[in-house]
Amino acid sequence: MHENTRTSPHPPSTGPSAAHAASERIQLRRALTLTLMTLVMPGSAQIVTGNKRIGRIALRIWLGCLAVGALMLVLALTSRSGLFMLFTDGRILTPVRYALIGGAVFWMVLIVDAWRLGQPLRLARRHRFWVAGLNGALCFVTAGAMFFAAHLVDVQTGVLDTVFAASTTSKPVDGRYNVLLMGTDSGKDRSGMRPDSINVASIDAETGRTVIVGLPRNLEDVPFPSDSFMKKEFPSTFDCDGCYLNAVNTWANDNAAQMGVKKVGHRTPGIQATIDAVEAITGLDLNYYALVNMAGFSDLIDAVGGVSVDVQERTAIGGIGSPIRGYIEPGRQKLTGDQALWYSRSRVLNNDFSRMGRQKCVMTAMLRELSPKKVLLNVEKIADSSKTLLDTDIPARDLNVFMDLALKAKAQPISSVSLVPPVIFTGNPDYDKVRSLITKAIDKAEGKKQAKDGILAASLSVPSSAGDAKDPTKANQSDDLDSSC
Template identity: 50%
Template sequence: MSSGPPATSPGSLTGTDSALRTAGDRAARVRFRRAVALMLITLVLPGSAQLVAGNRRVGRIALRIWIVLVVTTLGALALGLVWSGFTFWLVSDPRVLGLLRVLLMVLAVGWAALFMDAWRIGQPLTLSAQHRRAVVGVNGLLSLSVAGTLLFSAHVVGVQRDFMIAMFGDGEATGAHDGRYNVLLLGGDSGAGRWGLRPDSLTVASIDADTGRTVLIGLPRNMAQFPFAEGSVMDRQFPHGFDCEGCYLNGVSTWAEDHTGLFGKSDTPGVDATIMAVEGITGLELNYWAMVNLEGFKNLVDAVGGVTLKVRAPIPVGGLGSDVTGYIEPGVRKLDGHDTLWFARSREGSDDYSRMARQKCVMSAMLQQVSPQVALRNFQDIAQASSEMLSTDIPSSEVDRFIDLALKARSQRVASLSLVPPMINTGDPDIDLVQEKVAAAIDRAAGQAPPPSDQRKKPRAVTGGSLGSLSEGYAANQSDDVGSAC
C-alpha cells in the first residue's frame, strides 16, 4: 500500500501559505509606510499628498498658497533685518495684526484639514489594527501640533493687537518741533480718587527725531507762580500765572477737572491743562503725553525680570503717611517691581528733589537694560502690565517710530535737567532762566553747545540714595549722562 504525503497538522502552514503570509505582511508594511509618508510630506509641503494620490486640484491650490506664504515670510524677515522700521510697523499696526491673526487661524484649520485628508488617502481601513492605531496617533500628533502652534501664534498676535488698540489712540500724528519730539510723562498713584488727578512726577522726554538722543527735563510738583502757554485756556484764566492760594504744578490737573466746561469736549481736561502749564514753563511745544500708573509700573518691572540699580544709601520702604516696613540696602542690586517702585518714590528722610533724581536713574536703567530680546521673551506679561500702567495719546501709527527711537537711544547717553533748587526757586521761578537752561540742555544733547563749566564737580554728599544734597544739587538731576551720575 503506497504512502501519501504526510498529513498537515492543524495550525501549521504549507510553503504556499507561508509565502502568501510573507507577501501579505510586506504589502501591509508598504501600505503603512505610504500612509505615514503622506502625512509627513503634508507637514513639509502642505498639498503634496493630494498631488500624489488625492485631489490634484486641491493639492495645487494648497501648495501654491504655501509657496506664497514661505516666500512672503522669508522676504519679510530679510526686509526686517535690513530695515528695522518695517518690523516695528508690522508689530504695531492693528490692521496688519488683525489680518495676520485671521491668516494664522485660517492656516491652522486648512492645514489640519489637509492632514485629515492625507490620512484618508492613506486608506486606514486597509491597514492592520496595529498599523491603523499608529497612523491615527501620527496624524493626531502632527495635526494637533501644527494647528496648536498656529492657533497659539494667532492668540499672541491677538494679544498684541488688543494691547495696541487699548493702549494707543487713533488721533493724528504730529511732526517734530525743531527736530525733536517732546513727550510729557506723568506719574500718578492709583489710590482711590487719585488716578490722573494729582501727578506726583512730571518729566518731559525731549527726543532727537533722527538720533534718538534724549534729554529728561524734570519739573517739581511743588512749582508755583508759573505762566501757562500763551493764548491757552489756562492763560486766559490765569494771565499773571498760577498765583492762587496753595496752587502748585501738580494741582493744575485737579483745578481743570473742577472746571471741565472750559475745555469743550476734551476727555482729558486735567492733562490738557497740565500740558499748557509745562509748555508755559519750559518754552517747549509738546507732541504727546503719557500717564504712568505707578502701581502698574511695579508690574512692568516684574514682567521684564527686574532692574539693576546702584543703591547708594538705605532707601525706606513705606513712609508717605504710613509706617516704614524695611529698607533697600546699599549696593548694586537687581530690584523687583516692589523695591524699584519704592526706590523711585520714597521721600522718607529725603525730599522731592532727591526722589526726582532717583526717578531719572530708574528711567535710564530701564531704557538701557530692557533689550528687544527681553521684551520678546516676556511679551505677554509686558503687554498686560503696560495696559495696566499706561494711558497715552500717542497714536498707534507713531508707535513704530518711537520704538525705533528708543532702540537708538539705548546706545547713547541720556541727559537730564531738573528745574529744582539750588538752580531754580520753585516757589517763584525765573521763567527766563528756566527756558534758557532747557534750551542749553537740548543744544548740548544735540552737540551744539559746550558742557557747563561746573560739569566736572562731583557731589560729596549722599541724600536719600542720590548723590548730592538739597544745597548743592543732585547729580542725576543735572547731568549730560544720567547713567554715570547714578
C-alpha cells in the same frame, strides 16, 4: 564517495511572511512620508496622491506665506520702522488674526487627510497607533501654535484699541519729539490727580538720542503761554495758595465747566493745562503726553521679570500714608515691581530731589533691559499691565516710530537736566535760566558747539551728599545716566 553538504539551521525566508513584512515597512514609510510632506509643505501630499485641486490651493497659500515671510525679513534688514508699522496697524492685524485661525483649521485638515491617504487600515496593527499618534501630535502642535499666534494678535489689537486709540499725529519739532511723561497714583485717599513725577523726554527723531528734563512737582509761579485757557484766570503765573506745578491738572479739571473748557480728543482740560504750563516752562513744543499709573508700572516690571538697578541709598517701602513695611538696601539687585515702584516714589527717608534722580535711574534701567525678545516672551502680561498702566495720546500710527527710536536710544547715552536746587530754586525759579539750561543740554546731546557762559557745566556739577559716594541726585544733572546710576 560522499559529498559534505552543509545546511543552514536557519535558511533565508523567501516565503509569504518576508514579503508581508517588507510590504508593512513600505506602507509605514509611505504613511510617514505623506504626513511629513504635509508638515513641511502643506498640500504636497494631496498633489502626489489625493485631491490635486485642494493640494494646489494649499501649496499656493503656503508659497504666499513664504513670500510674506521673506518680505518681512527684508523689511527687518532695511526698514525696521516699516516692520513695526505692520505689527501696530489694526487694519492689518485684524485680517491676520482671522487668516491665522483659518490657516490653523486648514492645515489641521490637511494633516488628517494625509493620514487618510496613508491608508491606515492597511498598516500593521502595531504601526497604526504610532502613525495616528504622530498625526494627532502634529495637528495639536501646528494648529495650537497658530491659534496661540491669533490670540496674541487679538491681544495686541486690544491694546492698540484701548491704549493707543488717538488719531491725531504730531510731527517732530526742530528734529525732536518731545513727550510729557507723568507718573500718578490717584488713589481714594487723594483729592484729584496730582502727578508724583513730571518729566519731558526730548528725543532726536533721527538718532534716538534722548534728554530727560525733570520738573519738580512743587515748582512755583508756573507760567502759561498766551493762547492757554489758563491765562484768563492766571494772567501772570499760577500763583494761588498751594498752586504748584503738580496741582495744575486738578485745578483745571475742577474749574473747566465754569471756564467753558471741554475735553479735546484724549486730552482732558487738566492734561492740556499741564502741557501748556510745561511748554511755557521749558520752551519746548510737546508732541504727546503719557500718563503712567503707578500700580500699572509695578505690574509691567513684574511682567518682564523685574528690573536690575544699582540701589544708591536705603529706601523705605511704604510710609506714605501707611506704615513702613520694609526697606530696599543699597547695592545692585533685581527689583520686583513693588520694590521698583517704591524706589521710584519713596521720599520718607530722603527728599523729592533724590526721588527724581532715582526715577531717572529706573527709567534708564527699563530702557536698557526691555528687548524685543523679552517683550515677545511676555507679550500677554505686558498687554494686561498696559491697559492699567498708560493713558496717552500717542496714536497707534506713530507707535512704529517710537518703537524704532527706543531701540536706537538703547545704544545711545541718555542725558538729564533737572530744575532742582542748587541750579534752580523751586520757590523762586528763573525761567529764562531754565530754558537756557534745557537748550544747552539738547545742543550738547546733538553735538553742537557749546556756549562759553558755563551755565550748563555748572548745572552738571551738583555737589554730592556729605560723605556719600553714591548720590541719586547726581542723576538729575548728567550727560550719561548710565554712569550716574
